[in-house]
Structure formats: structure tokens, C-alpha cells
Amino acid sequence: MYLAVFGQPLAGKSTVYEALTGAVSDPVGSGPALATVKVPDPRLDRLIALFRPKRTVPADVAFADVRVAGTAFSKHAGLAPAYVERLAQADALLLVVRAFPDESVPHLEGSVNAWRDLAAMEEELTFTDQLLLAKRLERISELLGKVKPAERESMERERVLLQRLLSSLERGLPIRDQALTAEERKLIRHYRFLTEKPLLVVLNLGEEQLAEVTQWEAALQERLHGTRMAGACIAGKIERELVQLEEPEAQEFRQALGIAEPARARILRTAYRLLGLISFFTVASNECRAWTIPAGTLAPQAAGAVHSDMERGFIRAEVVHYDDLVAAGSFAEARRRGLVRSEGKQYVVQDGDVIEYLFNV
Ligand SMILES: Nc1nc2c(ncn2[C@@H]2O[C@H](COP(=O)(O)OP(=O)(O)OP(=O)(O)O)[C@@H](O)[C@H]2O)c(=O)[nH]1
Numbered sequence: 001m002y003l004a005v006f007g008q009p010l011a012g013k014s015t016v017y018e019a020l021t022g023a024v025s026d027p028v029g030s031g032p033a034l035a036t037v038k039v040p041d042p043r044l045d046r047l048i049a050l051f052r053p054k055r056t057v058p059a060d061v062a063f064a065d066v067r068v069a070g071t072a073f074s075k076h077a078g079l080a081p082a083y084v085e086r087l088a089q090a091d092a093l094l095l096v097v098r099a100f101p102d103e104s105v106p107h108l109e110g111s112v113n114a115w116r117d118l119a120a121m122e123e124e125l126t127f128t129d130q131l132l133l134a135k136r137l138e139r140i141s142e143l144l145g146k147v148k149p150a151e152r153e154s155m156e157r158e159r160v161l162l163q164r165l166l167s168s169l170e171r172g173l174p175i176r177d178q179a180l181t182a183e184e185r186k187l188i189r190h191y192r193f194l195t196e197k198p199l200l201v202v203l204n205l206g207e208e209q210l211a212e213v214t215q216w217e218a219a220l221q222e223r224l225h226g227t228r229m230a231g232a233c234i235a236g237k238i239e240r241e242l243v244q245l246e247e248p249e250a251q252e253f254r255q256a257l258g259i260a261e262p263a264r265a266r267i268l269r270t271a272y273r274l275l276g277l278i279s280f281f282t283v284a285s286n287e288c289r290a291w292t293i294p295a296g297t298l299a300p301q302a303a304g305a306v307h308s309d310m311e312r313g314f315i316r317a318e319v320v321h322y323d324d325l326v327a328a329g330s331f332a333e334a335r336r337r338g339l340v341r342s343e344g345k346q347y348v349v350q351d352g353d354v355i356e357y358l359f360n361v
Pocket residue numbers: 008009010011012013014015016067100101102105204205206207235236237238
């Protein structure tokens with residue numbers, strides 16, 4: 001999974017990226033800086049304590065600090081094509097919006113106003129999709145007269161669908177909030193529309209604003225809309241320092257500053273919820289591992305996340321929920337208590353399942 005960090009110039013994108021990943025974003029590189037972070041999961045820690053495997057592999061998520069040479073923004077003209085391409089590749093967009101006041105950091109508009117900027121960036125995304133749709137619609141009307149009757153029907157259906165998306169966008173409704181059937185979503189997937197992607201808004205607060213973080217959070221929530229948009233307030237500059245500290249010390253600083261949890265844990269949790277992702281675990285004597293899958297995934301496809309052979313040769317899944325396994329203390333004891341179930345091909349994997357696969361290749 002890959003999240004693209006983007007936003008207005010000097011909003012603190014690189015700062016937030018560094019706070020989330022602990023990596024350094026090379027300021028002169030023109031491509032995106034990429035870093036993978038391990039997803040913290042107390043359940044995996046507990047399983048490790050229980051099974052003492054030789055190796056542990058947490059789930060991971062990649063972040064990109066998206067940059068382009070030159071300017072990505074020219075007001076109301078849509079985003080620059082190179083920029084759009086980088087965003088289009090992402091599973092979700094992480095929009096950094098500046099809230100921190102700092103005279104020494106200039107702002108495009110000459111003043112700091114997070115809500116104005118958030119609205120402006122949403123408009124940029126919308127406008128970018130509108131341009132893409134308009135272009136595609138134009139192309140379709142050119143082609144409609146030329147294609148064979150067999151193709152004409154599906155093309156006509158696409159035209160109607162795209163026209164509907166465009167009209168709704170023009171009324172300010174991002175594609176992620178538009179009512180589309182699963183089939184329609186599949187039909188438009190290859191366009192990789194920016195307003196179709198889950199959007200995570202990170203409000204970048206200054207240290208001095210942490211005292212009113214509750215008010216900022218509430219104000220941010222009010223500006224989110226739909227189920228595929230989420231928000232979080234973090235103090236990017238402070239978090240970038242905290243991520244470099246060892247845990248007991250970082251914890252002390254967080255407490256003193258009134259920061260409830262590390263930005264990385266917070267953002268990853270929000271991203272999982274936003275993307276509808278869940279985790280399941282595999283445990284063996286030599287390895288404990290967390291896997292990320294979309295909610296609703298069936299057991300064989302979940303096995304495919306582990307190894308394609310396990311999906312192909314799937315026989316059944318021995319499943320015990322994390323809570324039950326931890327309460328029992330061991331697989332054997334969980335089995336004795338009848339907490340390990342044997343599940344087949346139609347089983348929908350649940351968050352926190354610990355699974356032992358039986359397969360045959
Ligand atoms: N006071 C204060 N300054 C911040 C904060 N976050 C970022 N900055 C400063 O703002 C400036 C820009 O931060 P960056 O993280 O480089 O911003 P950016 O969005 O990556 O900038 P570009 O990539 O150049 O568009 C730097 O001088 C940061 O130190 C913050 O929370 N408080």
C-alpha cells in the first residue's frame with residue numbers, strides 16, 4: 001500500500017513525511033522520496049511474546065513525498081501532469097494543510113488559513129478530474145462515429161457514465177462520494193481519478209497550537225465529508241523530532257506536550273480505516289507475521305497475500321481469533337477449548353484472525 005503525501009508549497013509536506021517515516025526527504029531530488037514503515041500493532045507484539053518466533057514481520061505501508069520540478073500549481077488550471085501521475089499511482093492521498101503560524105515561512109496567499117487552503121486543494125483535485133473527463137468525453141464523441149456497431153454500445157454506455165461523473169463533479173461532488181455501482185467503479189478504475197481516491201487530510205499544527213488541539217480536531221472534522229475522507233491533526237515539526245528519539249524518552253516528551261500517541265500510529269490507523277483494511281496473523285515456530293488485506297476478503301484470497309501457492313492449493317483455514325488465542329495461551333490450549341475453527345473457501349477473514357492454512361500444491 002502506498003500513500004502519496006502532497007499539498008501546497010511549504011505546507012510542511014516533507015516535515016510530515018519525515019515525521020511519519022523517520023526517513024530524510026532529499027530536498028533536491030525531483031522524483032518522489034519513498035520510505036516504507038512498519039505498521040505498529042500491539043497484537044503482533046503480544047503474539048511475539050507468546051510464541052517467541054525467530055523472525056517477526058509486521059505489515060508495512062509506503063509513503064511518498066511527492067515533488068515535481070517546477071511548479072505543480074497554476075491556479076485553477078489543474079495540477080501539473082507529472083504531479084497528477086505520481087498521485088494517480090497512490091492507493092490514497094495524504095494532503096498536508098498548513099495551520100502553523102510562522103512569519104519566517106512564506107505562504108502562497110500571503111496569510112495562513114488552513115480552511116481556505118483545504119478547500120483550494122480539494123478544488124484542484126476536482127478540477128484535475130474534470131479536465132481528464134472532458135478530454136475523454138471529447139475523444140469518445142470523435143470515436144463514436146467511427147467504431148463498429150458492436151463497440152459503439154459499450155462506448156455509449158461509458159460516455160453516459162463519464163458524463164454523469166462530470167456533472168456531479170461540477171456540482172462539487174468528488175467521485176469518491178458519488179453513488180456508483182461496483183460494476184461502474186470497476187469500469188472507471190483505470191482512469192485513476194484523484195477525487196476517487198481516499199483522502200486523508202493532515203492538519204499541520206505548530207507547537208503553540210497543541211494547547212487547542214481539541215478545537216482544531218473538531219473544526220477539521222466539520223470540514224470532512226463522505227466516508228472516504230478522514231482527517232488528523234499533528235504537529236509535524238515536533239513529531240519529526242520525536243520520531244528520532246528512543247521510546248521511553250519520546251513518551252515523556254509526548255506526555256509533556258499533550259500528544260496522546262505517535263503521529264505514525266495515529267495516521268496509519270486512520271489510513272487503515274479509510275482504506276477499509278484489516279490485519280490477520282500467521283504464527284509458526286520460526287515466524288510471526290501480520291498481513292494487510294481489504295475487509296471482506298475470503299480465506300483463499302487472504303492466503304494469496306501470504307503465497308500464491310496457498311491460494312491455488314487452498315484446502316481450509318484453521319482460524320482462531322487473536323483474543324481467544326491470547327486468552328488460551330497456546331494453539332493447543334485454544335484447540336482444546338474448541339476455539340479453533342475449521343473454515344472453508346467462503347470464509348470472510350476477520351480483523352485479528354490468527355490463521356493456519358492447509359494447502360496442497
Ligand atoms: N514553525 C513551524 N514550522 C514548520 C512546521 N512544519 C514545517 N515547518 C517549516 O516550514 C518550512 C517548510 O517545511 P517543509 O516540510 O519543507 O514543507 P514542504 O511542504 O515540504 O515544502 P516544499 O516541498 O518546498 O513545497 C520549513 O522551514 C519547516 O521547518 C511547523 O509545524 N511549525
